[in-house]
Amino acid sequence: MITNFGYVLLFIITGALFVGVALFVSKLIRPDRPNDTKLMTYECGEIPFGDARIQFNNRFYIIGLMFLIFEVEILLLFPWAVVFKEIGWFAFFVMFVFVFLIFIGFIYELGKGELKWDIPAPLIPRYEENVGVIEEEEKRETVPSAKKL
Amino acid sequence: MIEQALHSISQFYPEIVIILTLCVIIVADLIIKSDKPVTGWIMLGGLVISGITILFQAGQNGSFFYNMVVVDPFAVFFKLLLVLAGIFVVLFSLQSKELDSYYTRKGEYYMLLSGMMLGMMLMVSSTNLLMIYIAFEVTSISSYVLVGFTKKETDSAEASTKYIIYGAVSSGIMLYGISILIGFTGATDLAAINDALQNRADIPMILNISILMILVGMGFKIAVVPFHFWAPDVYEGAPITITAILAVASKTAALGLLIRFFSVSFIDSNGLTATGIWQTIEGIHWTTLLGGMAALAMIVGNLTALRQDNIKRMLAYSSIAHAGYLLMGVVILAQEGLASIMLYLFIYLFMNLGAFYVAMLFSNSIQTESIEKYKGLGFRAPLESIAMTIFLVSLTGIPPTGGFVAKLYIFSAAISGGWIWLVTIAGITTVISLFYYIRVVKNMFFYKPESNEGIIQFDLPSKTILLILLVPILLFGIYFSPILEFAKNSVQIFGM
């Protein structure tokens, strides 16, 4: 007897086999003539430049996170709006709690200055004799932002 | 539907209070720019109010939020323990000098601590696998960040990373186990799983494996051998207040979860014997497995603790050993076993928090966590050293302290279940534990302080907190029946 999990296993095996066989067969029959353009990393048609492993500001990450949260909020708000009339004030209350909690998080980010698009002064570790590497973290001196310039 | 939701909310006050505390802390942190630890006091107030609302829940028995969460005596007992531990940890944090250099982030600290409290309170009261997992993760993620809170210390950062890696792996394994269990039974509710299992004729091996996987996750939180490898490094690296809450509250919550999970999901309602629980999940000899884990935890924890010099690390290994003693009660999984675990946890809370508190006071005043540096402290800080001695004696389990009563009941529960080999191991490892506990006492009292080291002064609040922790240890050594009765009543909901 095959249980439901057995079917899943069979599915995985079949999937792997299918891909493997397809790749193997195409390897056998395709022409093999590589050149520089063909071996280039595919970046939506742009010509790639520089190294992929570079540091970029991690506030992009925060923005991404914020976007995700508010997108999920919209996702929940939409069906709520559809049935709002039927459920009434209770639904309003429930959604109020939800939005309130998200709002608190937003306030926090705003208050901590995470949304300011100022480019902070880069942290350059300096080395001192007998002390070692010093990184001064709490200093929040910013360089003038692009807008002010 | 609305009535049910409103009714559910009325049973959810303790958690709501914690959530509101969390929100207030966030806002207060932004608005109030004061040097005083306002957020800490807010959290303290929130915990006290939450504790009071929990007291009002005593004696209730019901299921809320569509059987996601329950309020029953068992949950109430554990929530009270957790809130008590939380209150003490906040009091410790208010005095900790280690955290002072991060005063700009104190708000985040208390916010995360509230989140952890919320997660732990849900852990002991949820009866749905999804809710259990969410609670588990809320606790874990808050604690990952808290462990690395003192981020300028390399130890702390290292501890946080290790904790995340171990935590992610084990919670992943646990989630996989949960998904298999749900796949087999078609239910996420613990009682429904029980029904499904009882109606099955055969129990496939994969089910046993899934339970083992779930045990991995819980074992990780309890820090029981062989899932303990994270504990020493994390306990050593984390700020001492966080170490205290990990060693006490986190362990308590996970044990509460473990007990509820096993005794609700796998109880055999046809034959309510002590072994009934294990009959529904045949295939692996569960009692021997848990007994073996308990024995391993006791042996490994105690033997490794012998060689430690850092007091936090020593207490970490000792807490692994204590997890073993606690697991002995789970092996029995009858009224005696569970009631004795709860008594043990209650006393363990005071004695372990006490030991951490004194360690913190010493660390504040002489800036060391090395046991070797404790030499002569018995004459420089007499009250604190005597208190430490009593806490350690209680951790060893020597009368007339609470620790003895706790051990006595765990041992007698195990013996009444016929686990004499396990109790013998427990007895021998207790002797081993004496070596390292007594080493601290020896260093404090048997060496004279250097001539340039004077008496260390401690302020009145710290002495008060110390006494609040100390009195129950001595009191429960003599008078403990109310707690035991409370515990016994609390486990009756499992039909025991």
Add this chain to the structure above:
Amino acid sequence: MEFLLNLTIYFPLIGILAFLVFRNDEAVKWTSLVVTSITFLLSLPLLFQFDVANSAIPQYVTEGSPVFSGMDVKYLVGLDGLSLLLFMLTTLMGPIVILSSWNSIKKSLMGYYSMLLILQTASLGVFASLDLVVFYVFFELSLIPMYFLIGIWGGSDKVRATIKFFIYTLVGSLIMLVALIYLGYSAGAATGVFEFSADWRFISSPEFTLGLVEQTWLFLAFALAFCIKVPLFPFHTWLPYAHTEAPTAGSVVLAAIMLKLGTYGLVRVCLPVFPNAFAEFAPMMAILAVIGIIYGALVAMVQKDVKKLVAYSSVSHLGFVVLGIFAFNTVAVQGAVIQMINHGLSTGALFLIVGMIYDRAHTRQISDFGGIAKQMPVFATFFMIATLASIGLPGLNGFVGEFLILNGSFFSELYANKVYAVLAAIGVILAAAYMLWMYQRVMFGPITNEENKKLLDLNGREIGLLIPLVIFMVWIGIRPVDFTKYSENWVESYITISQEKSTAVLETADSSDLPNWTNRIYDVEESKVESFTSNK
């Protein structure tokens, strides 16, 4: 009277509270002296009101209610013929111990005297408790103050000595705890009312018997704990260390009272509760006891340190007590009980004397002394009396105990071999040899060490604290019946009860229940049944 008993037990503990008021050094000394003296006075009515004819039944019993439903664990204290004299010895030693450390202790006086007072309460509690869990609590409580007494106020190698002392004793008692819980569940099952029962009165009564296998394991666990405490050879190695490093008062309490906890436990628990195992292991224990007697004596003979010599003499003397207990007849057990008191008095006195000479000369090496008798005639007299009492000179207390023990074990049915008594008698001769030789080297001859010419004789305080001990040594030596009468009835009735219990167990025992190796120990069907019944 029940209240008086409780008051006596806890008065030293309450006395510690007085230290909150009287904080300077002199006041602390006087307070603790007053507290222990009052404890002694409080205990006197207990002795005078004691019903000697019914000494087998616990008297002045305070019985609390069980701690919680289903478990018969309760506060239960009382005194019977076995414990009364040891209880009195403890209260008597209280003020003596405090006085003995009057000038010799200089640091942290408050801590020191608190520890002594806690120790006093713990020892009194052990002797008075009738519930085994309460017994265990007091038994362990006595460890902690002793640990600090040796560790903080002890000699140069104190750290090692304390660790050794603490670990040895705790290993035994934790294994005993496991056995105790098991025993409690068995007893609870037998009552039919409780799940767990630790009431000694029930456990030792004829209504409660244990199977042979259970008896074997439980006996071994309990006996291990008690033998470490006694200490019986080969568990004795902690004792010389602890004694040499301890301050005088610590040594006195250790010798006079704490070692008795072990022998007392053997009589109190092992004899009436595990009679079959007791009888079966008796020859083995007797061998260990005899080895202890002779080995202790021989090692004592070559010691260079007076205190270590006295410590090894303790090993030897307590061997006698164990030999007497396991002879399992009225005479020998009676002798063992009185010998516990004797050892407390004479060894206690010897340690006090060693402490006095150490306070003066700051050395304990025998070679540093010689000819002191001329300098200190009063001291020499007391030392002589204590030495002779320890040797067992007729007319002093040691003789009574040793005579009864040797007599009893010579005719013991269990040993069935007179060689034990004969070998033990050699121990008496050896005792005379090492004690008198030591005395001669310390007290007589020319004064070889110039320092010793400055030694002063005993002062009023020191004479005062030795006189009561000497009075009792002589009194027990001349009229032992004044002391043996208390325990006579107890010993007789419990030996009878134990023999009946063991016969009953053997009659019902089915050899097929036993694993192979126990079959070899217990001859279930054969001659032992007869020998037991005829032993009556």
